[in-house]
Amino acid sequence: MAVSFLPCFLILCLFPTISFTHTESGMIGVNYGRIANNLPSPKNVVSLLKSQGINRIKIYDTDKKVLTALANTGIKVIVALPNELLSSASSNQSFADHWIQTNVASHFPATEIEAIAVGNEVFVDPKNTTPYLVPAMKNIHTSLVKRNLDKAIKISSPVALSALANSYPPSSGSFKPELIEPVIKPMLDLLQRTSSYLMVNAYPFFAYSANADKISLDYALFQENVGNIDSGTGLKYNSLFNAQLDAVYAAMSAVGFNDVKVMVTETGWPSVGDENEIGASEPNAAAYNVGLVKRVLTGNGTPLRPREPLNVYLFALFNENEKPGPTSERNYGLFYPNEGKVYDVPFTARSAFPVNGKGDEVPVVSSTSTFPVNGKGDEVPVSTWCVSNGEMARDRLQAALDYACGEGGADCRPIQPGATCYHPETLEAHASYAFNSYYQKNARRVGTCYFGGAAHVVTQPPRFGKCEFPTGQ
Structure with a gap:
């Protein structure tokens, strides 16, 4: 192997001292969920975000107090139209117009709203809101166009990995057949035409916990491992996260959309879980999130899309004590409600590397x-x-x-x-x-x-x- 000697600074100074939440390579944001009765005020949350160098967050509504607290802070935010409003937004353009004016335009640009998540994991919504999704997205986009906000504010909708019929090996990724014509294709077409991106919620924890006898913990936690070879492409995967993303890319390619980008709007690992939630622990949560941050900062994408930067929102800012479901649901937070760290994740490139x-x-x-x-x-x-x-x-x-x-x-x-x-x-x-x-x-x-x-x-x-x-x- 030929060895050509390069100056030290080319190796040791690849990463400047800047916030890791937005780099040339990719960006990291944090989900700010509020299903709890003991969280700090939005004003105090903004102070916490700034103290940690976090400059991108995602919320699950358009709460006025939160958006007001974020005004003139330089923190960018993704807001959301909740699932329960999809029917109204899809059937009534005037409803969409009023919603945009009241919840978005009235705060912008002082509050740097950069995207709207129209619904959340709609395909698994027990209230069957899937038929309303794409019409609602179109009406919301039309409302943005009317106010000349469509270039500054993107629209999308977070999709759970359960929308895939197959995800292994990654090259065989495919969407569930019953979703393709009614919603997947028209949604991807809209995202393509508006230069937006597909929002994806990806949780390697779920795959590992359900298949701990088949999936290596090191593979799930970005640790050193032998990796897996995709028999379809010959590409090597050293992390489950990358494999999941490439399964989404393959699924989009299979329906004719190769040029739509992906943003991971939720991913994380719980620090506490029930006895049957294998792998839920503080050290594992720390390893996953730290490994993911380092992965973003390497400047690479996935094996299938190596030049596409990783854009990821960690879940979540706080432990949320009123969330229903298993114990893990209340313990994804990077911080306790008292603002103390559950474990240490670096929020600047200097502390990360x-x-x-x-x-x-x-x-x-x-x-x-x-x-x-x-x-x-x-x-x-x-x-x-x-x-x-x-x-x-x-x-x-x-x-x-x-x-x-x-x-x-x-x-x-x-x-x-x-x-x-x-x-x-x-x-x-x-x-x-x-x-x-x-x-x-x-x-x-x-x-x-x-x-x-x-x-x-x-x-x-x-x-x-x-x-x-x-x-x-």
């Missing part, structure tokens, strides 16, 4: 031979290794490998042709060996397993053929 490799910042997962086990800072000593991010773009991964073997001073002799670790002859395996050499050489110091997001720390010894990875040099 150290930028100087010298340990001045604390990374998402500590590289100091400790690993948080409960999301609260309690740690137990473990051996750690540094491996490559298998979903990083190849050019970035190659550049990071070149630096490690060049200026970084890693011992790359074992991955030269004919040497002990040359096989498997893959970029991912060679990069992992070089990154770990650099990491161990620098005493596993914080920031030395970074390489512009191309590497991360693991607590299990890497397995690449018969090659043994050292734990110290």
Whole structure:
């Protein structure tokens, strides 16, 4: 494998010090649900959002107090037309006009409303509101056009993954046949014509919890894993999240819509669950959300759409004590109602990734031979290794490998042709060996397993053929 030496700054400074909630690579927002009787006031919530660097939220209505509190804050918001109003909005243009004027136009532009979610997971609404969805979306869009707001404010509708008839392997993704002609095609056509995007609610937790005997927890939590190969495309998947998204892309392609983008309007992992909710725990929730944030900041999309940035809204801002259903439903929050963190998720690129490799910042997962086990800072000593991010773009991964073997001073002799670790002859395996050499050489110091997001720390010894990875040099 050819090694060309690149300057350090090309590797260590790929991510500037900016809020991670909106980057060139993608963006992260947070859902602000309010089904609770103990939440802070909207004014205090705005202060919390600003203190954490969160500049995008999604709400489930058009509450006047919330929208007023958001005015002139620079925080962008997605608002929603609830399912119970779909029938009126679909059958009466004047109703849609009045709703837009009262709930959207009267707040805009002081409150930066950037999209309207028309309904939420309508296909599984027990009140059978599906027939009203597309007509309501069209009328709401017409109302925006009348007020010259259609370019600034997009419309869409969050779709649950249950709208898919098949999702595995991702290349075989397809929508349920009974939805395609009545609603999927006309909805995607509208989104295409208005340059909008399909909103998708994706929860790897549900798939894992129901199939824990078949799905690796590491695969669901963005941890190091062997991955899965899609037999239809030959693409490798190292995360369930990416596989779910690509199943949606494949389903859209199957009905003739290849150019509609996807925004993940809900995804998360519960910190507490019932006994039968396998995988619900604080460390797992922290691992999922931190892993997802890092995934967005790598600057890559999914294996099927590698150049499409990931745009994601985490669920949710707070634990909500009045939500019905299993215990998990009340425990998706990043924060407790008293504004304390349930676990730590970084909300700036600086806190998500150290930028100087010298340990001045604390990374998402500590590289100091400790690993948080409960999301609260309690740690137990473990051996750690540094491996490559298998979903990083190849050019970035190659550049990071070149630096490690060049200026970084890693011992790359074992991955030269004919040497002990040359096989498997893959970029991912060679990069992992070089990154770990650099990491161990620098005493596993914080920031030395970074390489512009191309590497991360693991607590299990890497397995690449018969090659043994050292734990110290």
